[in-house]
Amino acid sequence: MSADLRPSAATRGRRPRSSVRQDWALSGALLLLLAFSLGSLSVLLTGGAWWLPPLLIAGLVLAAAGVVRVARPGRVLPLIAGAAALVCGLTLVFAGDTALLGLVPLEGSFERAGELVREGRISIAEQAAPADVTTGISFLVALALGFLALAADTFAFPLRAPALTAVPALALMAVPVVVRPGDFDAVFFVLTAATYLALLQLQRRRREPVRAFALGASALVLAFVLPGAVPSPSAAGGPGASGAASIGINPVIDLGQDLRRPNSTLAFTYTTSSTEAVYFKLTTLTRFSGDRWEPLQVQTQLENTVVEFADPPGLTDAVARTEVSTTVEIGDLAARWLPVPYPTTSIEGLEGSWFWERDGLAVRTPDANARRQLYTVSSLSLRPTEEQLDAAPSVSTPPQLTAVPDNLPENIAATAVEVTRDADTDYDRAVALQSFFTDGEFRYSEEAPVDGEFDGTGMDAVSEFLEVRSGYCVHFASAMAVMSRTLEIPARVVVGFQPGQPQFRDGEFSHFEVTTHDLHAWPELYFEGVGWVRFEPTPGRGDRPDYRAETTPDDPSTPEVDESQPTAQPTTAPTRAPVELPEDEATAGAPLGGGADASGPLLGAGILLGAVALLLVPAGTRVVRRRRRLRNVRSGAEPATAAWTETLDTARDLGIPIRSTETARVAAGRIAQGLPPDAQDAVSRLRQSVEAESYASTRVAPSPEDVDAVRDALSRLRGLGERLLAFLAPRSLLLMLPGSRD
Known part of the structure; x- marks a missing residue:
């Protein structure tokens, strides 16, 4: 074989190395590509600095691989260096206090990583987009971007296939397409596409603008066509879909989707000493932006221990009350919000760190989970009288409790005024609004808002709902709350569960069962001296409170006791023992908030097999x-x-x-x-x-x-x-x- 045919040292079974400058330029282009792709997640995540940790990790991965590649060219060593940089970078940013020199992970570092993964999964399951970026979510995003940086580096250098670097970019950009098909950020897409075309040119010895343009144009067409071709999450929901995936930070957004699922899931069981229907609150939505109802931003307040709660806002000793004990056993409700009656006074038996929020006395945790909890709640059953509600004075409350947008559709306020024109007090107005929705003209429907494209809680959805007069609890609760605010009555929306269904064994009452079909939203209105009062405007759902019930006549034979007034003494209804959930019942159906269910292992195995097959x-x-x-x-x-x-x-x-x-x-x-x-x-x-x-x-x-x-x-x-x-x-x-x- 002639010497002139002998390949050079640079081509003996290896990738022909470019200059060091070209390699670093390509690595920089990869980081820029990932940065712009990461920007597409801005429609899903709130805040201005959540992208810093992921980009730092991706930069460390690409830099480590690049340094090793310059010092010792090869395929495997740069990959190992990049993987090591990923592990050390995640340790440095998220678990430095558990590592050797803040960089080398130890056993505690891996335990912290596991905790962050669990925390991130729960946060994602709880929140509706756009979500607040918790430490767990930040860790998951950084971990994912680090792996994508490794993949992009492998495509660009060892495989010498820069065209495949589009795969990591599209993996990031596909997330908002699937989660929120209507929110597509064209700016970041154009920036990503432009960077991708430039990256293709950097890797080539000869410039091929025609081919690069063809590839880029194809990617553009695919990306703009893909959102229309991919079914929305609501369309994809079915019997096998996971239920109540958004219970937590803003559960009202996907509540309708959960109610439309044909198969219900057992959320929890309970027994109670109450003689009245027990509603269970998850969270309170106080802030109305015009586009949606949202909770107030609440910082973790572990000093608010569940051993003793604060008094409910606005409640005075004049309101009759009964102490109630309720024992709850959670099934697969994977959420950070705990279902509790309102107002709760104390909780016993919880595992993990839990605290109550001052705004609505909702109970949440920074790091635990509601799943499989068994606890006993002490609460109050309040019985305000009609006179107390009618006499409630108008007081100065925080502006956010009565705030509505300046551009609120005219028919909302006009309808509120028309409905309450004969009412004299705020309570009369509240009852008139409730009757307006429940007296026959409105129809309960989980499908009408979807068909009419007004499935939401914003002011435009409320305006359309008042015209169509058909919707489900989200629309009734939001409409009554917004209309109350236009009348200067403080109002908010609560998301939780209806009382559920009684269960019997051998002809004897056993316990109540609450499923995902009992998910519910209702309005609460504020009356000074009484506090927050529940109303039920949704026809055919829940228990409609009636504070105008007739009083018991006073017995003249007992002048020392006025029987016409409600008693504040506790009832003697027996407290039933907690019910142990059978294993098959506790795990039946799809989980709330992404908790594992009976089909979880099969689903996980299917996803794993699908990934391997791909x-x-x-x-x-x-x-x-x-x-x-x-x-x-x-x-x-x-x-x-x-x-x-x-x-x-x-x-x-x-x-x-x-x-x-x-x-x-x-x-x-x-x-x-x-x-x-x-x-x-x-x-x-x-x-x-x-x-x-x-x-x-x-x-x-x-x-x-x-x-x-x-x-x-x-x-x-x-x-x-x-x-x-x-x-x-x-x-x-x-x-x-x-x-x-x-």
Whole structure:
């Protein structure tokens, strides 16, 4: 073999190295690509600095891989360096106090990582977009971006396939498309596409603007078409979908989706000493922005222990009350908000750190979970009289309790005024509003808002709901609360559960069961001296409170007791023992908030198998092509061409640069370099057979054994990592792309 055909040291089974400056420019372009792709998540996450930790981690990964690549070129070592930088970077940012020198992870660091993963999963499950970025969510985003940075670096350098760097970018940009199809950030998409086109040019020796433009245009078309082709989450919901995925920070957003699921899920069971229906509050939505109802931003206040609660706002001793004890056993309700009656006075038996919020006395946790909790709640059953409610004075309350947007649709306030024109007091107005919704003109429907495209809690949805007069609890609660505010009555929306259904065993009452179909929203209105009072404007749902009930006549034989007044003494209704949930009942159905259910392991296994199958698609395609060619070698019309093409693709997969413009003799010289003599002879025979088939009248039959011998010899010259890359991501498949060149 002539010396002029011998490949240079730079091409002996390795990627041809560009200059150091070009490598660093490409790494910078990768970081910019990931940064702009990450920006597309801004429609899902609130705050201005949540992107800093993920970008820091991605930058460390790319920098570590780049430094090692300059010092010692190769495929495996830069990948290892990038993975190490990912682990150390996450440790530094999120668990520095548990690590050696704040950088090297120890056992406590991995425990912290597990806690952050759990915290992040719960936060994602609880919150509706746009979500507040907790430490757990930040950790998950940083972890994901670090892995995507590793993948992008691998595509751009070891595989020399910069076109595949679009995969990590599209993985990020697909998230908002699926979660919120209507909120697509075109600015970040254009920036990402432009960076991607520039990145393609950086990796190429020859500029190919036509091809780059074609790839970029195809990506643009795909990205703009994809949102319309992907079903929205609500459309995808079905029997197997996870239920109540957004219980927590803003659960009202997806409550309708949960109610529409055909299969309900057991949320919790309870027993109670109350003789009246017990509503369970999860959270209170006080702030109305015009677009949605939201809770106030509450900081963790662990000093507000659940051992003793503060007095309910506005409640005085003049209001009759009964002490109630309720024992609750949670099923698979994976949420940070705890279902409790209002107003709660104390809780016993909870595991983890829990605190109550001053705004609505809702109970939440910074790091625990409601799932599988067993606790006993002491609460008050309040019985204000009509006189107390009518006499409630108008007082100065925080502006946010009566605030409505300046551009509120006119029909909302006008309807409120019309409905309450004959009312004299705020309580009369509240009762008139409640009756307006429940006296027959409005219809309960979980589908009408979806069909009419007003499924939400904002002022436009309320305005449309008042015209259509059909919706579900979210619309009734939001409408009554907003209309009350236009009348200067403080109002808010509560999300929680209805009382559920009584269960019997052997003909005897056993306990109440509450399912996802009992999820509910209702308004609370504020009356000074009484506090927050529940109303029920949703027809056919829940228990409608009636504070105008007739009083008991005073018994003249007991002048020391006025029986006409409600008693403030506790009732003697027995407290029933807590019910142990059977294992099959406790895990039946889809979970709340993403908690594990009976189908969880199967779903996880299915996702894992799907990911593995997707990973093996290129390898499977390559195996099929190889077998088809070997069949042609044995019995095809052009056996030598098939054998030679397979040999060339094997060399390409293993990192030997083979160009389609090279002659068979030049390519054979590249392939045979470094092979043992018998393998070099096999390369020579394959080259002679394809030359004879192409140019000579006498053909030389190729041997499938020669093809296998060359393949085995080339593989033995490569390390395990290179062989694995060749199998999982064969470069020869890139030639299948339209317009591809070597």
